[in-house]
Amino acid sequence: MAARDSPLRSDLQSSPDGSSPLNVDSAVVSPNNVQLGEVTVTSAQPESNHFVVVAIDFGTTYSGYAFSFTRDPDNVHMMKKWEGGDPGVQNQKTPTIVLLDPERRFHSLGFTARDSYHDLDPKEANKWFYFDKFKMELHDDRSLSRDSLLSAANGQQVPAMEIFSHALGYFRDHALRELSDLAGGALVTEHDVRWVITVPAIWSHPAKQFMRTAAYMAGLADPNSPEQLLIALEPEAAAIYCRKLRRHQLVSGNNPVLRHTHSPYTRPVSSPSGSWPHHYRANNSAECRSDPTEANESGVKKGVSPRPYSTINASAYKKTMADSFQEPDDVLDISENEVSILQTSCASETVSDWLVQESEGLRFHVIYSSIAQHLSKIRHSVPDLSLVIKCIIIADTVYMVVDCGGGTVDITVHQMTDTKAGHLKELHKATGGPYGSTGVDKEFEKLLEKIFTAEFMTAFKQQRPAAFVDLMVAFESRKRNASPHRSNPLNIALPFSFIDMFKKFRGKDVESAVRKHGTGLGVQWSSQGMLRVSQETMRGLFQDTLDNIQQVNLTGIFNFSQFEHKNVLEFNVSIESVLSLLEREASTGNSSALQYLFLVGGFSESELLQQHIRDAFSHRVTVVIPQGMGLAILRGAVQFGLDPAVVTVRRSRLTYGVGVLNRFQDGVHPAEKRVFAAGADWCADVLDVFVRVDESVAVGDVVSRSYTPATLGQSTVVLHLYATHETKAMVSRKISGDVHFVSDAGVERVGTLLLDLKDTWEKPSTDEEFQSPDARPAKVCCCSRRDEAFHGDGTDAGNCSVCGSFSSKSETRKSKNISTSQISSARREISVHLKFGGTEVKASAVDHVTGKCVRASFDFLSL
Ligand SMILES: Nc1ncnc2c1ncn2[C@@H]1O[C@H](COP(=O)(O)OP(=O)(O)OP(=O)(O)O)[C@@H](O)[C@H]1O
Ligand SMILES: [Mg+2]
Secondary structure (H helix, E strand, O other), X not given: OHXXXXXXXXXXXXXXXXXXXXXXXXXXXXXXXXXXXXXXXXXXXXXXXXXXXXXXXXOOOEEEEEEEEOOOOOOOEEOOOOOOOEOOEOOOOEEOEEEEOOOOOEEEEOHHHHHHHHHOOHHHHOOOEEEEOOOHHHHHOOOOOOOXXXXXXXXXXXXXXXXXXXXXXXXXXXXXXXXHHHOOOOOOOHHHEEEEEEEOOOOOHHHHHHHHHHHHHOOOOOOOOHHHEEEEEHHHHHHHHHOOOEHHHEOHHHOHHHHOOOOOOOOOOOOOOOOOOHHHOHHHHHHHHOOHHHOOHHHOOOOXXXXXXXXXXXXXXXXXXXXXXXXHHHOOOOOHHHHHHHHHHOOHHHHHHHHOOOOHHHHHHHHHHHHHHXXXXXXXXXXXXXXXXXXXXXXXXXXXXEEEOOOOEEEEEEEXXXXXXXXXXXXXXXXXXXXXXXXXXXXXXXXXXXHHOHHHHHHHHHHOHHHHHHHHHHHHHHHHHOOOOOOOXXXXXXXXXXXXXXXXXXXXXXXXXXXXXXXXXXXXXXXXXXXXEOHHHHHHHHHHHHHHHHXXXXXXXXOHHHHOOOXXXXXXXXHHHHHHHHHHHHHOOOOOOEEEEEEEOHHHHOHHHHHHHHHHHOOOOEEEOEOOHHHHHHHHHHHHHHOOOOEEEEEOOOEEEEEEEEEOOOOOOOHHHEEEEOOEEEEEEXXXXXXXXXXXXXXXXXXXXXXXXXXXXXXXXXXEEEEEOOOHHHHHOOOOOOOOEOOOOOOEEEEEEEEEOHHHOOOOOOHHHHOOOOOOOOOOOOOOOHHHOOOOOOOOOOOOOOOOOHHHHHHHHHOOOOOHHHXXXXXXXXXXXXEOOOOOOEEEEXXXXXXXXXXXXXXXXXX
């Protein structure tokens, strides 16, 4: 039979318990009964009675947690400070590093793990299992499963699930301990907590499910209370955080007073654009002072207070406010006269003090508070400070959030739909790519390979893993100092074991290698015995990553032909392509124009990145950099945990559906798809689409389908879920109307939908009764052909099971006492309700005949 070799046939599965094989042919599929927003599916989940939300930001490079009590949702508490740290690097999270002892028991996480590993004797270290930057493995692994392995630094492999659950378990314990301490010793347990784990928005369903499974293993919730654990999308969490941002919470680039004060005293000598000199920036002040390479830069000596901020130009200030926010009326109005009085009354020492405040936000706020204070004296009334502390996001504002992390850069676009409730709707499906800051680290490694050879670097990594970590830590602080405004080279100390091993390995010293191969690459050997990397070379290490974030070489995100050779589920999209699309839509009046582009995530601290994005996009959209951008995801994730319905509408990242049989129609369906069964012709492999790529799906929307098992006593139904990017090329390949096939290029099997029918079925007393009254292997319900529709056991005769409301039918049946014989004389029909509006795909199901709940679950890890 034609269907034998078709992908549909590959759908044939044995049920896990070894009972009757599942036959997708047996599933009666009703293709047209999509009931968006109509069906209320009652959840079988017990109500959660948590009083605190703990969000874990599981980053590629750094991780941490934050929490908030449900009775005090406005206060988000960051985790206690981590022990350890790196010279010249300020971190509010801890490195995502896990260390297991030689017996493969969990030893430590974070700085402690790194330092403990570092302190081990090299031979001993080789027996330990050290895992660093392992999160991206979930993104990269196309065949991710529960059994996927991770390679430790010693080359040995350990189940990835084990490592992720160790890491999550560590955060769980840490958070519960901290909460218990706060509760004055009263024990806070995991049941008191709603857990939120963040994942990149571009992660696949397998990766999300993997995270959830690891969390269950770690004792954060369990499969019986899945609602106790939420998966949050990183840029979405940031968007949730940004929606409440106020103007005084922006960093200096958006700070109109600082940015546009063209005083000869305030502009650094080497700063081309009047941006604030680096050593005035409180966030980095500590590292600057300890940095020998910073001497003489910008002409201001270390430790000397900057020249006071002594000029406030009212019109420049107003103009800047207007430029930044396009709302000149919102600007706090200061007259020229008031400005001159302020200049006198704001003593230079006071202003100088403002500039060395601990955090930029505080500094900015203090400036305003002080100005306000002085103004109130001048005016004899308090100026309307609400203008400057006003929310940036107002009703209907459309804004993009670009989360630049260590591993990925994620992009989302949201619109504020309800300012009072703070509700958002997603306007563009979440996109992005693996363009995080670790790309810069990789470029640095490549640079070292060019100078010291790839063979040596590989051997060094393998034989001196702890020293390699040291080297990368040294690079990390230099990387963070890379700036578009500096010209002095950056010194990177090479570990002693690097120098020593290189001599043994190559028979010459590093200095001669650097002289021979480094000079042309902008790398020199300093007299202090360090690599001296020119700013130009350092900027070069960033270039590819920055270009990728800005614009991959795409002409349009829906141009499939360019990607036909690629796996379609691996599309990576840049800011440019999303922005262009939004501009096109806005120009045709289809949507409101994009107003802001928020840069968040740790990598957004990079001045090179900030400058690059501003240069590329600030003429098209207002680029906004919130202070504390590295923790935006964590804070937003907590807010999401407090109100999971905050994003009311999302866009589907892919088109999803299952493979079904449809009545064969001549001229519509291709001949090679024709199969003959049960006295009729069927078209095999039809992709029954549940939701389309970029389609808006509200959180409560439900897609319903009904399926009929092949036999009445069947205990499980397994349906394969397919996904695809719907692209122009695919659309042109449509045979007619809306027909796609699971065998189309670009359609991939991504998971299974498992319906567990065991508890919903009572086995009839006789074998005779157990036989399905209808031996036909399949019926396909089709609204346009009501005569084909299945009419159940007679109680609903006349109602098309396609068009009828399953929920109401289920309720009717529930209220009836249906005997076994009645059931046996019926075909079983399972109503499945699918939700695509959340951060994960969810399913629930009801046995139509018995009215009992059927356990329905997606499995993306068993392909
Ligand atoms: N000033 C800076 N310049 C360059 N890179 C920086 C700077 N500050 C932080 N980073 C980089 O940002 C990354 C940390 O950011 P973040 O904590 O947001 O990432 P993550 O959560 O670990 O990664 P992801 O979200 O991709 O999983 C690190 O790779 C770090 O090197
Ligand atoms: Mg992150």
